[in-house]
Structures are given as C-alpha cells and as structure tokens.
C-alpha cells in the first residue's frame with residue numbers, strides 16, 4: 145500500500161504524462177462547436193470485483209488538467225483550464241465524465257485519461273477533440289462586385305446568371321455549394337483572393353425551370369445545419385400555359401345564337417402578372433375581369449359574350465401579355481372556335497342567272513341558298529305557297545338544294561320559295577317571281593276595229609314591242625306597216641278604201657317569232673258618213689242649188705245630177721263634182737259648217753239632183769231630190785219674153801213639142817223609173833230647223849215653200865237606226881203649225897213614181 149501511495153503521489157505531482165495514441169490506448173474522435181460543450185468519457189470500472197480504482201487523471205496534450213484520488217476522494221483541477229468554472233466532473237456516473245463548456249478555439253486537443261487500479265494495470269483512453277469554428281453567413285456579389293441581397297436584377301429567359309457566393313472564416317474550411325430550389329447546381333468552391341474568405345462562383349443559364357429561389361450553403365460540420373443565404377431570381381417570363389374554359393352556357397360545346405355565355409381564360413407561368421385581353425375575330429372585346437387566383441397560381445379573366453349567327457366559326461382568343469417584356473416574346477394566347485347554332489336563313493336565287501325570267505320549254509333551275517348551323521336536314525319548295533312535289537313525268541326534280549324543271553311551261557310563272565329545317569328551327573324564304581316568256585300568239589279576237597283604230601290582239605310574255613301589219617284590198621296594192629304598239633290607226637293607211645280590208649298582223653316580243661299571223665277581214669263601210677238627210681233644192685242667183693245640213697264625219701260632199709237620157713229614156717249621170725267642206729260654198733257658223741250649198745246649174749223637169757256625204761273611206765248613198773214645178777217655173781223666163789225672142793209659130797210649135805215632149809217624157813220617165821236600177825231615189829222630208837228657216841227667211845233671193853214628203857220605203861238609201869226624226873215626222877203637223885211667209889217659196893219635193 146505504501147508503494148502505491150508513493151506512486152500515486154508521484155503521478156499527481158508529475159505535470160505531464162506522455163500518451164501515444166493507439167499504443168497506450170484507444171482514441172475516440174469527438175467534435176464540438178466553438179462556444180458549445182463537449183463531454184469526455186473515461187471508463188473507470190475495474191475488470192474484476194476484487195479490484196478497485198485508486199486514481200484517475202485527465203491530460204490535455206500530455207499535460208494533466210484534472211485528477212481524482214479515489215482513496216481519499218479528493219479531486220484537483222487546473223485553475224487555468226477551469227477558468228470561469230466551465231469544467232464539471234462526475235465521478236459517480238459510469239463512465240465517469242469530464243464536461244467542458246464554453247469551448248474555445250484552443251480547446252481542440254488530444255485528451256486522454258489514465259486510470260490506476262489496485263490490482264489491474266493502468267488503463268489509458270484517448271479522446272481527439274475537434275472544436276468546430278463556424279464560418280460567417282454567405283453573401284453575394286455580382287459580376288461587377290456589387291453585393292446582391294434578396295433578389296437579383298431582372299433577367300430574361302436564356303440569360304446566364306453570374307453570381308459569387310462568399311464565406312468568411314470557418315474551421316475546418318467550409319464547403320460552399322449553390323442550390324436552385326433543392327437541387328445542387330454548383331459545388332465547386334475555392335479559396336478567394338481575399339484572406340480567410342472562400343467563394344463559389346455560379347454560372348447559370350436561366351430557364352423557366354431553374355428560376356426557383358437560389359441558395360448558397362456553407363457547411364464545415366454535421367453538428368449544425370449548413371449556413372444558408374437565399375436569393376430570388378427576377379426572371380421575366382411570358383405566360384406558359386394559357387387556356388380557355390367555358391364557365392356557363394355552353395352545353396355540348398356549342399352556343400345557341402343569342403345565348404349569353406361566360407368564358408374564362410387562365411394564364412400561368414408569367415412573371416410579372418400578365419395583362420389579359422380578349423379578341424373575337426381579331427376584334428378586341430372590352431368589359432372583362434382579371435383576378436389573381438391563388439389556388440391556381442394563375443391569372444384568370446372572365447368575359448360575358450352573346451354570340452350571334454355572324455359569330456359562328458369565329459375565333460375567340462385570349463391573349464396574356466407580359467407588360468415588361470419586349471414585343472415578340474411577351475405574349476401567349478389560347479383560342480377557341482365558336483360553334484354558334486342557329487335556325488336556317490334562306491333565300492332563293494336563279495341558278496347562274498340574275499334575271500327572273502325564263503323562256504318557255506327551257507330548263508329552270510332555282511337555288512335555295514341556306515345558311516344554317518347545324519346544316520339544314522331538309523329543304524322544301526313552294527310554288528305560290530303550295531308545296532312542290534317531285535314529278536318525273538313533268539320533269540320536276542329536287543336535287544340537293546336545287547329545284548329543277550326540265551321544260552318550263554308558261555303556267556309555271558309565279559312565286560317560288562323554299563324552306564329549310566335544322567334542329568334549331570325551320571325558316572321559309574321570301575318569294576322569287578319567275579316569269580316564263582313565250583312567243584306571241586293570236587287571241588280569239590285576233591284583229592278588231594274600234595272606231596278608226598285597228599287592234600291586233602296577241603298574247604305573249606313579255607308584251608310585244610313590234611307589230612307588222614299587212615293590209616290587203618281587192619284591186620289595190622298591199623300595204624305593209626310596222627308599229628310599236630298593238631294599234632294601227634287607219635289614218636296611217638293610205639286610201640282609197642274598199643268596203644272591207646283584209647288585215648293581218650304579227651307581233652314580235654324578242655323571244656321567238658309568231659307562229660301564225662292574225663288574219664281578219666274587217667268591214668269598214670260603217671266608217672263612211674251617213675247619207676245626208678236634210679237637203680232641199682232652191683233656185684237662187686238664177687241657178688239651182690242643193691243645200692244640205694252637214695253630216696257628221698263628212699269631209700266633202702259629192703253632188704250629182706241625173707238627167708233623163710233622150711236616147712234610152714233612162715236617167716243617166718250628167719255631172720258629178722265634189723264639194724269640199726270649208727270652201728266658200730259651205731256656210732259657216734261659229735266655224736262649224738251648218739249648211740252646205742252646192743250649185744247645180746239649170747235643172748229641167750225630170751232631173752234629179754243628188755247629194756252624198758263623203759270622207760276618206762268613201763261616200764254615202766246619195767240623197768236624191770227632184771225640183772218641184774214651182775221651182776221649175778220660177779226658173780222659167782216669162783212667156784212674153786219668149787215671144788220677143790222667137791218667132792210665134794216656132795214658139796207654138798216648140799210649145800206643142802214641149803208639151804208632147806213633157807207628156808212623153810213623163811210617160812217615159814215612169815217607164816224608165818220602173819226599169820232603172822240606179823240610183824233608187826228616196827222620198828225626202830225636208831225638215832229645216834228654226835235657225836235654217838230663219839236664215840232662209842232673211843235671205844231675200846231665196847224662194848221656197850216648205851217641203852214635206854213621205855218617206856221612202858227603200859232601206860238602201862236610208863239609215864234605219866239613225867233617223868228617228870224622220871220616222872217621227874208628221875207632215876200635217878208641220879203644215880198646220882208652220883205657215884211660210886208670203887215671199888218665201890219652199891220646194892215641195894215629191895217622190896217620183898215608185
């Protein structure tokens with residue numbers, strides 16, 4: 145025991161005790177942070193139960209810093225090492241511990257404990273304690289050496305980011321690494337030009353995918369997390385993903401015309417937040433909402449639109465435009481095509497033709513122009529609002545949207561319309577008027593005469609624009625005339641005229657020539673004036689005159705004198721001349737002729753004077769008058785004058801001869817009248833009106849007596865229908881009511897023997 149006591153004492157007082165790692169005992173490796181604490185363990189338990197610990201000593205680099213004498217239970221500690229009481233020993237724990245707090249840079253050393261036992265050999269255990277000194281926080285410098293905090297300057301995609309991460313101090317020297325998000329992008333650190341500073345220079349081509357937060361990490365121990373500094377990359381990006389969604393009112397992907405729909409555009413991936421604009425067929429739309437949607441990390445914009453039929457197939461486009469980026473690479477868009485369904489819009493047109501007319505027997509093709517979405521499923525055709533059925537015999541077909549009539553008839557003229565149907569609705573078009581043109585053809589009435597106008601009656605479409613006339617009369621040359629309308633005035637036809645005209649006309653409407661001309665024999669006898677009805681004979685200015693009231697439509701009068709022929713005792717035409725109305729022989733009143741007077745020269749007993757009214761169509765039958773005895777005697781010179789001029793014997797002879805002649809003449813005339821065929825005389829009633837009478841009465845050299853005679857039965861010379869005044873004439877009434885003035889002699893005409 146004494147020996148041990150001396151040894152222990154020696155050990156305690158010996159300040160240094162060499163320890164060779166490995167040879168003298170095992171060495172444990174132990175790390176601790178500067179300012180932290182570390183616990184050094186030493187196993188002091190004896191190997192056998194009989195043994196016991198005598199002494200424990202701790203050394204730092206061969207220098208003793210702590211000892212414990214188990215025999216007396218005393219401990220000793222190096223005061224310098226235990227400055228500020230940072231060392232705590234626990235001899236009751238197993239293993240025994242020596243805990244050092246507030247570790248200093250110089251606490252890094254090779255420690256070892258040495259345990260002396262009563263029986264067992266000395267035990268040595270080494271602890272290699274490393275004290276970690278953390279470096280400074282990392283910081284950033286750009287290419288120009290300026291510090292960068294929190295956020296880089298703006299970059300565009302594709303630019304290369306150049307940044308240096310720097311760290312001051314640290315033991316052991318720290319590793320400096322760059323991370324993009326959680327991805328290691330650069331671990332190549334090096335020593336800086338600046339002492340005690342280490343750095344990592346980063347070259348990073350920027351893409352949308354590595355635009356996450358950048359971080360620089362510095363690490364020299366596992367005891368704590370690496371020191372880290374973050375940096376936001378300011379990377380300007382156009383929108384990455386723009387999409388259009390229907391929010392409301394787009395059932396089955398299509399829109400009914402007039403419906404209101406809400407559309408949303410979502411744009412993400414743009415930095416900074418883009419401006420969203422809408423276009424419908426390149427036309428900008430206003431009134432939209434733009435909001436930031438936190439859930440989607442995207443910008444949304446909604447718009448309300450009410451598309452119409454015109455917007456079918458239109459492109460609805462949403463453009464997300466980054467306001468800070470140069471044009472050309474700043475925007476991204478999405479587009480959808482609108483499928484706007486609407487009921488058919490229909491109108492009919494003529495196929496390959498703008499005109500609405502067609503020539504008979506040509507083909508007629510009508511086109512039903514349908515605009516509809518979805519396309520029309522059925523087309524209907526209507527003629528005058530009645531549905532048209534296909535008819536193979538008639539050649540009526542419906543082919544796709546066309547109506548085809550192979551040989552159109554004139555009865556096919558009318559209004560055509562078509563209707564179309566799709567699942568939205570059915571619409572009928574407005575009508576198109578189709579006229580079927582056909583060549584002129586005579587109607588039943590063909591050619592008619594109305595007053596003095598010839599009318600050619602043809603049917604045609606379009607109406608004819610030219611009429612060709614051919615006028616034929618027996619004994620005259622044919623006349624050919626052309627008119628622009630269907631009437632031809634007879635005034636245009638050259639005279640003279642016979643009683644009937646053979647008229648033919650042909651019309652032309654530019655479609656085709658008339659197949660058969662219209663022919664008609666037209667009687668124009670009635671265009672002649674009526675027979676003069678009110679005439680008388682007078683002896684004035686020493687000659688006979690015939691005086692008539694003018695006849696309507698007469699343009700001149702023909703006066704004739706019939707004299708009894710000495711050879712064949714028949715009345716023969718002695719003279720005939722024409723008397724123009726308007727010459728001095730027609731007496732005028734207020735520019736209207738009211739009395740026509742013609743000179744006859746001398747009349748003899750048995751003569752008959754005739755007056756016929758004429759115009760360009762010919763003359764009426766003559767009204768024949770015979771001088772009365774009174775008139776004849778008025779024309780006779782006085783008998784004594786007769787004697788003065790002639791020898792009496794001769795005169796008597798002559799007188800006898802005259803008497804005989806008169807007798808035989810009268811006889812002959814009676815006979816001749818029977819056999820004579822022309823002209824058939826008329827019993828004339830002269831019924832002068834008051835004006836005439838007044839005129840005559842005031843004319844001193846007119847002598848006459850009112851004539852009154854019975855009317856002839858001959859119808860050839862009178863107009864049955866147009867002379868009621870004569871039929872109503874009552875001679876007795878005239879004789880009773882009207883007594884001529886004494887100096888006026890009126891002819892009494894008497895019908896010669898009939």
Ligand SMILES: *[C@@H]1O[C@H](CO)[C@@H](O)[C@H](O)[C@H]1NC(C)=O
Pocket residue numbers: 161162163164205206
């Ligand atoms: C402790 O002593 C050993 C043996 O003599 C020697 O090898 C070692 O270097 C010494 N340690 C120190 C820190 O002096």
Ligand SMILES: *[C@@H]1O[C@H](CO)[C@@H](O)[C@H](O)[C@H]1NC(C)=O
Pocket residue numbers: 210219220221226228229230231232233
């Ligand atoms: C170190 O010093 C403190 C205070 O002076 C003391 O309480 C402690 O016991 C000492 N440590 C040792 C191992 O002696």
Ligand SMILES: *[C@@H]1O[C@H](CO)[C@@H](O)[C@H](O)[C@H]1NC(C)=O
Pocket residue numbers: 234235236237238
């Ligand atoms: C020493 O260690 C023992 C066992 O681990 C423990 O119970 C005791 O409280 C410790 N003493 C001190 C002063 O820490």
Ligand SMILES: *[C@@H]1O[C@H](CO)[C@@H](O)[C@H](O)[C@H]1NC(C)=O
Pocket residue numbers: 165171254272273274
């Ligand atoms: C102690 O640890 C340090 C660092 O790891 C090392 O350099 C040194 O050689 C070690 N000493 C011994 C004696 O093992």
Ligand SMILES: *[C@@H]1O[C@H](CO)[C@@H](O)[C@H](O)[C@H]1NC(C)=O
Pocket residue numbers: 293294
């Ligand atoms: C960097 O970010 C920190 C923390 O977020 C903030 O306190 C500081 O003001 C920012 N610095 C700059 C220059 O923005």
Ligand SMILES: *[C@@H]1O[C@H](CO)[C@@H](O)[C@H](O)[C@H]1NC(C)=O
Pocket residue numbers: 384385386387
């Ligand atoms: C865009 O986003 C939609 C969903 O919002 C997705 O289906 C689509 O694949 C994305 N396209 C691209 C190019 O990212």
Ligand SMILES: *[C@@H]1O[C@H](CO)[C@@H](O)[C@H](O)[C@H]1NC(C)=O
Pocket residue numbers: 384385412413440441442
């Ligand atoms: C855009 O949004 C879609 C879905 O909302 C998402 O899948 C996609 O990753 C986003 N793109 C970007 C670049 O944010």
Ligand SMILES: *[C@@H]1O[C@H](CO)[C@@H](O)[C@H](O)[C@H]1NC(C)=O
Pocket residue numbers: 425426
């Ligand atoms: C919209 O504009 C583009 C480019 O100018 C052009 O190609 C396209 O035809 C236009 N679309 C319409 C519907 O006008």
Ligand SMILES: *[C@@H]1O[C@H](CO)[C@@H](O)[C@H](O)[C@H]1NC(C)=O
Pocket residue numbers: 406432433446447448
């Ligand atoms: C736009 O925003 C207003 C108010 O935030 C809202 O009342 C309106 O309905 C929105 N319009 C659309 C199309 O979402």
Ligand SMILES: *[C@@H]1O[C@H](CO)[C@@H](O)[C@H](O)[C@H]1NC(C)=O
Pocket residue numbers: 456457
């Ligand atoms: C709409 O587009 C479809 C498909 O591209 C095409 O068949 C149709 O003719 C278009 N309609 C109109 C009205 O342009």
Ligand SMILES: *[C@@H]1O[C@H](CO)[C@@H](O)[C@H](O)[C@H]1NC(C)=O
Pocket residue numbers: 396397398483484485517518
């Ligand atoms: C539009 O919608 C109608 C009705 O659903 C459909 O029949 C038609 O095929 C659609 N058109 C296009 C071009 O998608």
Ligand SMILES: *[C@@H]1O[C@H](CO)[C@@H](O)[C@H](O)[C@H]1NC(C)=O
Pocket residue numbers: 559577
């Ligand atoms: C078509 O004919 C009808 C009846 O004949 C007529 O009322 C309408 O005005 C005509 N329309 C045209 C454009 O000629």
